[in-house]
Amino acid sequence: MVKIAVDAMGGDNAPLAVVRGAEAAWAEKIAEVILVGDEAVIAPLLKDRSGIEIVHTPVSVDMGESPSAVLRRKKDSSMNTAFGLVRSGRAQGAVSAGNSGAAMAFAIFTLGRIQGVERPAILTLHPNSKGSVSALIDAGATVDCRPSHLVQFALMGNAFAQHALHIRRPRVGLLSNGEEETKGNELTRETHGILKTLPLNYRGYVEGTDLYNGTTDVVVADGFVGNVALKVSEGVAELLIDFLKERISRSRRAKMGYLLMSDVFRSLSKTGDYSEYGGFPLIGVDGVCIICHGKSNERAIKNAILQARNFAGIHLNERIRDALQDHPSQTRSKEH
């Protein structure tokens, strides 16, 4: 059975939510779990140790610590030890809900990058109005991108959509401020020129609405822009839900209506709930690595373990390596 290393000390609800998530993953026969962290804290929380192993380290990374400082001083942290277990082959994937900047830095440092990848990217999945999901790559790992980075994100996102989402010819779009070729900025214009020459189902520039209207399977962006898109989405969804709650609370009639529509609202909040996805894969590092939301609960951790298991099972990283090796010359920076 696949083994997943989990940073037991990472996240606002660690270690309890992480331990419970690991137990749930084992109970559902998703994977065996290696919990990495302070054994004296973790062991008493475990109801049953079957399917779960503990790798002890007393060091953990705090949420507020700067990634560069952590990278120098905390190589023996629970987070980095989990990545080390993937590196050495003892685990087939790693999950952390800890300090995400530090997790990315350690993942790159310890796992290295897939050959042909200059920068890693976070891939997030977004429900769309066609009832499927669209992938956004990069949602925040790499800022100040060069065209070659975006081209690699497109190839990695395409491979992800083919193998993890089972889309034969993923529709790939470059996020821009309008669909016309006259739109875009310096970075997108140069990237657009390269993407047109690659054997992708490339649709050219897409807009922010295309992340949600089902026209595009893979939306490619610089990590700065992608992160703004991700956080704006959260903001709008929260605003609409707050608005509905506030208005419903004002009227008895609306409250009755709400009760009749409770199934609808339940499925709505499920659609927008990050714990359904569990976490986001860090794509481009040489090992399966799932970064979870700091607020992850038991369910999110379990689903992140499920994701890590699935990506290991389809050999996602080998697929990405193959995808990049097919197009080496156009896809690298001239400086490299």
Next chain:
Amino acid sequence: MVKIAVDAMGGDNAPLAVVRGAEAAWAEKIAEVILVGDEAVIAPLLKDRSGIEIVHTPVSVDMGESPSAVLRRKKDSSMNTAFGLVRSGRAQGAVSAGNSGAAMAFAIFTLGRIQGVERPAILTLHPNSKGSVSALIDAGATVDCRPSHLVQFALMGNAFAQHALHIRRPRVGLLSNGEEETKGNELTRETHGILKTLPLNYRGYVEGTDLYNGTTDVVVADGFVGNVALKVSEGVAELLIDFLKERISRSRRAKMGYLLMSDVFRSLSKTGDYSEYGGFPLIGVDGVCIICHGKSNERAIKNAILQARNFAGIHLNERIRDALQDHPSQTRSKEH
């Protein structure tokens, strides 16, 4: 009474919706209106010509035309003639729902920029969870910004919030991929360094969620990033509404609930309805200029005329000029 020049031929629903919007604005004593366009088409649509003047030109700009071509060949278009009426002082503001790229190009060409402004910006207003609105500047006028451009956007947005939104000390934030100083990209880091030195109520980096959670009055961004934020917002709102509609249509119980909650949904769609705002001011050009959505209906046009009237009434452009003249040295490009 204030006179507003309106491009009668611009927008998907022109000229009828524009003519009706102009009549409504006059009926509500918002402003006198100069309708600019083909008199033979416009005149028969008018129910009553009191309060409304027609300036005839047979040339109009199509939605698909490239701004640069239009700028060369269609200086006598209804759109540009409307801006010319502001330039000459015959009107105190202009409104167009036509090709927005062309409208921006003509506004800059014909009205010029306010002294101290290197690039104009579109300012959009977004409802937030505190029941007020937050301004986003720039939502798409200028891409590939330099730090000086973003600094000017911050000063213009601040003046707008003070004088148009009546906020004494607007909270200004720079849109970034995280709140920590270690976040951001090359552009935001340099901009952040300048903004800290200015006498603004500057709160540093903000995230996409801050456009909707009421923590920030003015969110400053490059026009590429701002446009992505705007379009993603539209996409999420449409997705949520589609989702609710689809689920409601599936169940009789939910349909009954929907009827009881109809007031709530009506106020929700009003909150998200662009026609409530009418249009977006193009900030930084030397004259009041409101750019409307291509889909603008009668109500949107009327509200855009109301906005133009209000901005003319508070002498918004003079306020912006003053705001920029107070800080000349730090706020200009070194190349200028």
